[in-house]
């Protein structure tokens with residue numbers, strides 16, 4: 174199985190810690206620990222905290238490095254993301270946030286009639302398609318209790334094809350708002366986003382949106398969060414009015430009714446008199462909240478067990494602790510489109526999501542040659558460490574988004590690109606507002622900013638220019654590509670084609686390009702048809718290169734099913750310099766990643782030739798012997814061999830390993846694996862029979878069916894192969910009312926008939942090209 178699926182942590186805990194390495198500072202920064210007033214223990218402990226409580230202990234130590242002013246500044250900062258299943262209303266929600274915080278002067282709708290489109294969907298394609306393709310970063314200020322809070326906000330796409338945008342956003346955010354639709358509840362991508370949040374240990378508050386829709390039921394959605402996401406969740410509000418009569422919400426902690434008034438719901442009127450009809454519900458849900466909190470928070474458990482009524486402050490403090498500790502999610506509700514219930518979510522971000530120095534961020538100190546986890550110091554006075562998490566080509570050149578994890582970034586200074594060791598000047602520093610920017614002179618710790626004209630790839634670390642500060646941040650998780658297609662420019666390429674491909678690859682690690690010299694074709698691969706379609710379209714619009722595309726191809730894998738041995742000699746000894754290399758060993762199927770091992774006694778194959786064998790193995794993995802697709806789950810072990818005094822070389826052993834690989838692979842009962850997708854289809858109940866028939870026809874395995882009052886949702890496993898053209902047939906059999914989403918689940922052996930067909934096609938294509 175793939176690394177992707179194995180690496181998903183099963184619990185709410187330790188993930189960020191395994192992803193985000195940690196601890197040690199000192200000496201090399203020219204800053205003594207004493208100077209920071211912190212004990213050495215906080216910096217030199219290399220162990221990874223296993224629980225949030227342990228993590229908090231380390232954080233408390235680290236936070237001693239802050240002076241009062243800096244601490245107060247950080248307490249006013251929140252880096253948050255908005256994530257959800259596709260079409261849950263993230264962009265609509267963000268548009269309200271920007272409007273209520275005064276960042277934009279008017280609200281424009283996604284696919285709105287005014288043809289302006291939502292602020293955060295700034296790409297032409299996004300506005301045309303009404304979907305978010307790229308994550309957009311912005312910032313805004315929110316006043317609460319007479320204090321002004323600064324939010325860095327990232328709106329991410331919901332479509333699984335753009336999942337890397339969610340990964341990169343969650344990698345750099347401290348907290349998130351998970352948006353869930355009140356009608357559809359927890360959907361397939363909600364589960365995916367939840368998994369991604371766990372991967373980076375991102376705490377979340379949940380917002381149940383679309384309460385104005387018919388059939389909305391926030392409490393059913395909460396039940397699903399508890400059951401399907403296995404995250405203790407409880408409402409902190411109940412709605413006032415339902416569907417089109419939705420007027421606001423009751424805050425059940427303070428027992429206050431909040432009404433959205435004004436044309437755009439901009440006035441929030443608080444009324445301590447809650448509607449009589451809701452009083453019982455408020456008490457029932459308040460008791461449920463306290464009970465859930467008592468399950469996850471010790472202090473609340475003590476109060477609860479002693480039979481005392483917690484104060485509102487105690488409830489709020491418990492929610493904050495449990496949310497930041499990733500043990501609980503408070504649930505708010507409303508309707509973004511109807512302008513109801515948005516402002517309380519902003520209050521909840523302040524109250525319940527962490528400030529930057531409440532999250533433990535770690536890096537890998539690589540300056541000594543021995544990698545060591547180090548904690549990053551949440552202070553602007555420490556040396557700079559930042560992560561370039563996103564690249565974007567803008568009007569003024571390449572824009573690089575950076576999250577500052579330690580120290581500060583100043584305009585006019587230099588920073589060092591850790592991978593290349595190159596020093597780069599920060600000649601312009603900006604804060605982003607979707608696609609607009611505002612120049613700033615300096616950006617402090619915990620902030621998100623952007624710079625221009627820097628050569629790097631997304632996921633690269635930058636450090637202060639002082640060469641011995643070498644702390645590498647772990648990058649984001651990059652899933653495997655599942656689909657590919659050939660791409661040929663219609664007219665002669667004048668360089669724009671490869672320039673575009675280069676840029677897209679640097680921007681997006683899930684977009685891969687390879688040139689097949691035998692077929693003389695450029696093959697692009699990615700996360701889905703839409704993902705690749707968008708790049709082909711961008712190539713045309715942004716670079717003026719119109720391309721002919723081949724039929725989308727499933728990214729198959731090739732594997733073996735039985736162990737085998739090999740004894741292969743590569744020999745070319747007639748005329749000119751000769752070549753000779755002999756390798757012997759075993760090839761075995763294994764779970765997960767491919768592996769090259771060797772055990773040579775008596776120096777029969779010298780070290781440098783063994784390294785060449787490893788390279789030959791790597792080469793062979795790229796292009797499997799059956800149909801030229803990547804190989805998965807193979808271990809090649811070399812245990813014997815032979816050299817020739819004159820004719821042996823690295824090249825001959827590299828070639829010998831390739832030959833041995835091919836020979837052994839074909840001997841080991843090879844098979845072709847195809848991607849199996851987890852598919853979720855929803856449609857009005859009357860179309861259930863038709864949809865089930867459709868899934869059965871394409872050989873899908875139905876796993877679950879849930880019937881709601883109007884709609885049903887079916888979850889199935891289907892091969893990606895069968896899914897081509899599914900959107901058209903679904904549209905046809907549901908009068909355009911059905912929706913579906915899919916996500917890669919696993920690789921499985923394809924049917925023998927398909928395997929034969931694929932091999933025949935590959936052989937024919939190869940022969941035709943010759």
Ligand SMILES: Nc1nc2c(ncn2[C@@H]2O[C@H](COP(=O)(O)OP(=O)(O)OP(=O)(O)O)[C@@H](O)[C@H]2O)c(=O)[nH]1
Nearest residue numbers: 259260261262263264265304305331383508509510
């Ligand atoms: N009835 C109703 N519709 C809503 C609400 N919020 C959003 N919508 C509609 O739902 C659709 C999707 O909204 P978006 O804001 O684009 O959703 P999204 O989650 O950003 O979508 P992607 O980024 O493409 O995943 C749009 O047609 C919105 O007008 C709501 O509160 N009520």
